[in-house]
Amino acid sequence: MISNKMKKLTANNSTIRAMFEEGKKLAKIYGEENVFDYSIGNPNVEPPENIKSIINEILNEESPNLVHGYMNNSGYEDVRTSISDFINKKHSLNLNKDNIVMTCGAAGGLNILLKTLLNPEDEVITFAPFFGEYKNYVENFDGKLVVVEPDTTTFEPNLDALKEKITNKTKALIINTPNNPTGVIYSDKALKDLATVLNEKQQELGTTIYLISDEPYREIVYDNAEVPCILKYYKNSFIGYSYSKSLSLPGERIGYVVINNEMDDFEDVISSLNVANRILGFVNAPSLFQRVIAKCLDAEVDVNIYKRNRDLLYNHLTKIGFDCIKPQGAFYLFPKTPIADDKKFCEDAKKFNLLLVPGSAFGCPGFVRLSYCISYEKIEKSLSAFTKLAELYNLK
Amino acid sequence: MISNKMKKLTANNSTIRAMFEEGKKLAKIYGEENVFDYSIGNPNVEPPENIKSIINEILNEESPNLVHGYMNNSGYEDVRTSISDFINKKHSLNLNKDNIVMTCGAAGGLNILLKTLLNPEDEVITFAPFFGEYKNYVENFDGKLVVVEPDTTTFEPNLDALKEKITNKTKALIINTPNNPTGVIYSDKALKDLATVLNEKQQELGTTIYLISDEPYREIVYDNAEVPCILKYYKNSFIGYSYSKSLSLPGERIGYVVINNEMDDFEDVISSLNVANRILGFVNAPSLFQRVIAKCLDAEVDVNIYKRNRDLLYNHLTKIGFDCIKPQGAFYLFPKTPIADDKKFCEDAKKFNLLLVPGSAFGCPGFVRLSYCISYEKIEKSLSAFTKLAELYNLK
Numbered sequence: 001m002i003s004n005k006m007k008k009l010t011a012n013n014s015t016i017r018a019m020f021e022e023g024k025k026l027a028k029i030y031g032e033e034n035v036f037d038y039s040i041g042n043p044n045v046e047p048p049e050n051i052k053s054i055i056n057e058i059l060n061e062e063s064p065n066l067v068h069g070y071m072n073n074s075g076y077e078d079v080r081t082s083i084s085d086f087i088n089k090k091h092s093l094n095l096n097k098d099n100i101v102m103t104c105g106a107a108g109g110l111n112i113l114l115k116t117l118l119n120p121e122d123e124v125i126t127f128a129p130f131f132g133e134y135k136n137y138v139e140n141f142d143g144k145l146v147v148v149e150p151d152t153t154t155f156e157p158n159l160d161a162l163k164e165k166i167t168n169k170t171k172a173l174i175i176n177t178p179n180n181p182t183g184v185i186y187s188d189k190a191l192k193d194l195a196t197v198l199n200e201k202q203q204e205l206g207t208t209i210y211l212i213s214d215e216p217y218r219e220i221v222y223d224n225a226e227v228p229c230i231l232k233y234y235k236n237s238f239i240g241y242s243y244s245k246s247l248s249l250p251g252e253r254i255g256y257v258v259i260n261n262e263m264d265d266f267e268d269v270i271s272s273l274n275v276a277n278r279i280l281g282f283v284n285a286p287s288l289f290q291r292v293i294a295k296c297l298d299a300e301v302d303v304n305i306y307k308r309n310r311d312l313l314y315n316h317l318t319k320i321g322f323d324c325i326k327p328q329g330a331f332y333l334f335p336k337t338p339i340a341d342d343k344k345f346c347e348d349a350k351k352f353n354l355l356l357v358p359g360s361a362f363g364c365p366g367f368v369r370l371s372y373c374i375s376y377e378k379i380e381k382s383l384s385a386f387t388k389l390a391e392l393y394n395l396k
Numbered sequence: 397m398i399s400n401k402m403k404k405l406t407a408n409n410s411t412i413r414a415m416f417e418e419g420k421k422l423a424k425i426y427g428e429e430n431v432f433d434y435s436i437g438n439p440n441v442e443p444p445e446n447i448k449s450i451i452n453e454i455l456n457e458e459s460p461n462l463v464h465g466y467m468n469n470s471g472y473e474d475v476r477t478s479i480s481d482f483i484n485k486k487h488s489l490n491l492n493k494d495n496i497v498m499t500c501g502a503a504g505g506l507n508i509l510l511k512t513l514l515n516p517e518d519e520v521i522t523f524a525p526f527f528g529e530y531k532n533y534v535e536n537f538d539g540k541l542v543v544v545e546p547d548t549t550t551f552e553p554n555l556d557a558l559k560e561k562i563t564n565k566t567k568a569l570i571i572n573t574p575n576n577p578t579g580v581i582y583s584d585k586a587l588k589d590l591a592t593v594l595n596e597k598q599q600e601l602g603t604t605i606y607l608i609s610d611e612p613y614r615e616i617v618y619d620n621a622e623v624p625c626i627l628k629y630y631k632n633s634f635i636g637y638s639y640s641k642s643l644s645l646p647g648e649r650i651g652y653v654v655i656n657n658e659m660d661d662f663e664d665v666i667s668s669l670n671v672a673n674r675i676l677g678f679v680n681a682p683s684l685f686q687r688v689i690a691k692c693l694d695a696e697v698d699v700n701i702y703k704r705n706r707d708l709l710y711n712h713l714t715k716i717g718f719d720c721i722k723p724q725g726a727f728y729l730f731p732k733t734p735i736a737d738d739k740k741f742c743e744d745a746k747k748f749n750l751l752l753v754p755g756s757a758f759g760c761p762g763f764v765r766l767s768y769c770i771s772y773e774k775i776e777k778s779l780s781a782f783t784k785l786a787e788l789y790n791l792k
Contacts, residue, residue, distance in 0.1 A: 001661045064443050065442060065644065068443055069438060116399065136675035137675065272402040279533065282678070283503050284649070
């Protein structure tokens with residue numbers, strides 16, 4: 001009696017749940033300490049210590065009806081002003097509160113953006129490998145996700161393939177940088193070239209193509225890498241941001257959307273995002289945490305913890321013969337599987353108690369994702385299991 | 397360039413904003429203390445004092461990665477168990493954690509329910525007067541809201557009219573008790589009769605008709621009134637609940653859905669609600685506040701503050717000649733307008749700096765809604781304005 005759409009989605013979900021249950025089964029047999037779960041992107045680094053004192057400060061100093069009350073559906077105006085000031089300073093921009101809509105994480109942000117933009121049958125393009133939820137978000141609004149095949153040598157946007165996919169039904173393009181699952185940060189050149197393609201296509205087709213940059217990993221970067229600001233490259237651009245990773249607050253559902261000043265139909269878009277936040281049932285981003293993040297805009301979790309993990313795992317995997325791009329950001333490795341069948345590879349990995357996610361889940365078969373947001377000690381302990389897995393395939 | 401659906405909705409929103417701006421304009425001319433805004437349902441009573449110490453307790457005692465982290469999309473299992481235990485004790489039921497899905501307020505709950513149930517063109521029925529957002533929520537999933545005309549003598553469900561509206565396209569019925577805008581609590585008899593109608597129609601049509609009881613005002617009741625528990629009346633029933641009003645935490649977006657044990661396709665429905673929470677972008681109800689409410693399940697705001705407001709305003713309005721049902725719950729009065737044109741009446745009220753919402757906004761013209769969740773002093777000060785408004789119409 002549930003809807004036809006949900007019947008399919010619920011069946012898919014059972015597969016994910018089955019994987020989760022299998023992990024629990026392995027833990028029961030071999031002991032939790034001997035099972036190496038690289039499948040989940042749940043930050044293990046603690047939130048900054050001062051979050052606690054900031055919450056206390058707010059509860060002691062501000063009126064409870066302000067802290068826990070309704071506000072404009074786009075969020076508290078003072079919070080949005082603080083965020084726009086912060087971005088302006090960092091990227092020499094000229095934003096104000098109207099450019100910011102507070103959202104229930106990046107997932108909430110992407111949903112209100114797609115609700116705002118999509119008519120039924122509209123197409124949204126993304127580059128493989130991509131976060132699987134994009135398909136669901138687009139289909140929530142009867143749109144169609146169109147996937148551009150990956151450039152597996154660099155994992156930068158595959159622009160030649162993109163050109164072929166853009167039609168007059170293309171309403172938006174979603175990019176994700178730093179990327180889940182590859183850890184690649186799209187370069188200045190890649191973004192410039194991407195903007196050129198989009199501008200040419202807009203002109204050629206007489207349409208507007210919106211670019212949505214999903215950036216929950218913006219602050220999780222290594223070796224002084226910088227994430228270019230998309231607003232400077234392309235006028236019809238949005239940023240979807242979340243504090244889930246940068247402050248390790250994924251359960252609190254707090255993030256925002258940035259709307260480029262120069263965007264086509266700017267006023268309509270911001271009004272619509274406000275209404276979409278309301279009618280999709282978010283109403284507003286959680287109020288206390290709006291006020292919390294405004295007080296720690298430059299706080300960050302200790303990224304070095306992830307860096308140590310990356311280095312340990314990346315160095316070991318490449319040493320024993322895996323082929324893998326060194327991630328510049330996020331907390332994932334995306335090595336090539338030694339056999340084309342990445343699902344078979346993940347089954348084999350399970351024999352050594354390694355839980356990995358096949359690249360197929362990201363539209364990129366022949367690869368495998370490892371989430372290294374687990375403890376350093378666990379990674380150390382898992383290395384011999386990877387060695388055995390490599391030996392199984394006679395790597396090196 | 398925004399979607400066609402959103403174009404219409406954004407235009408409507410401008411009307412609401414215009415009303416809000418007009419209020420601000422009046423405040424500027426006459427001083428804020430002389431403008432009486434009865435238009436907004438934003439709780440003015442403070443949250444229970446212990447919310448602050450409970451938050452502190454949680455932050456001090458629990459691991460930050462638990463408190464602020466991801467959990468099952470349906471919510472923390474221990475929180476859901478506490479809630480089901482609490483409901484069991486109160487209503488002698490036999491629920492467990494599987495019957496509870498934690499949601500981003502009642503608005504989030506209604507949206508995941510409708511996402512779960514509706515195929516395009518499915519019909520959802522509600523009784524006028526009704527909360528205007530129901531239409532938007534239903535249309536989010538391409539359903540159609542069908543409105544049953546009100547029984548304006550009692551504002552109990554109009555069952556004769558309901559029977560006429562049920563077809564084989566009817567997927568669900570939404571009720572709201574205690575009711576916004578009337579303050580009426582649906583009686584034991586009304587709910588029994590409603591269940592009889594639904595059961596007969598299910599049998600006649602060979603369909604399942606789900607009943608969704610939207611109950612954000614469940615705890616805001618007066619004179620020892622009780623709100624019957626819908627789960628005992630009808631097996632295909634859900635409750636949508638929110639702590640927005642009972643704990644004055646509307647900005648925190650915390651609530652839950654209860655799924656009746658006896659429901660058709662119970663397993664599919666709970667799986668689908670879990671997936672819907674995830675893919676609509678809620679992901680999960682805000683984590684800290686899930687843990688907060690589990691620790692104060694029997695806490696309530698001071699309902700006497702609303703009761704004093706109700707009595708003051710109700711007694712005055714009926715004394716000066718308005719015709720109005722005495723609300724048993726929620727924080728609204730819904731008097732009949734002395735002229736049929738409720739919009740004209742609201743325009744007239746504005747001349748005395750009274751901001752009211754026409755019943756038309758709730759599908760019930762000829763009435764007007766007053767939200768009395770404002771200060772007692774403000775209500776006292778406004779009484780003479782109501783008297784002048786009554787005189788304008790020669791009431792009494």
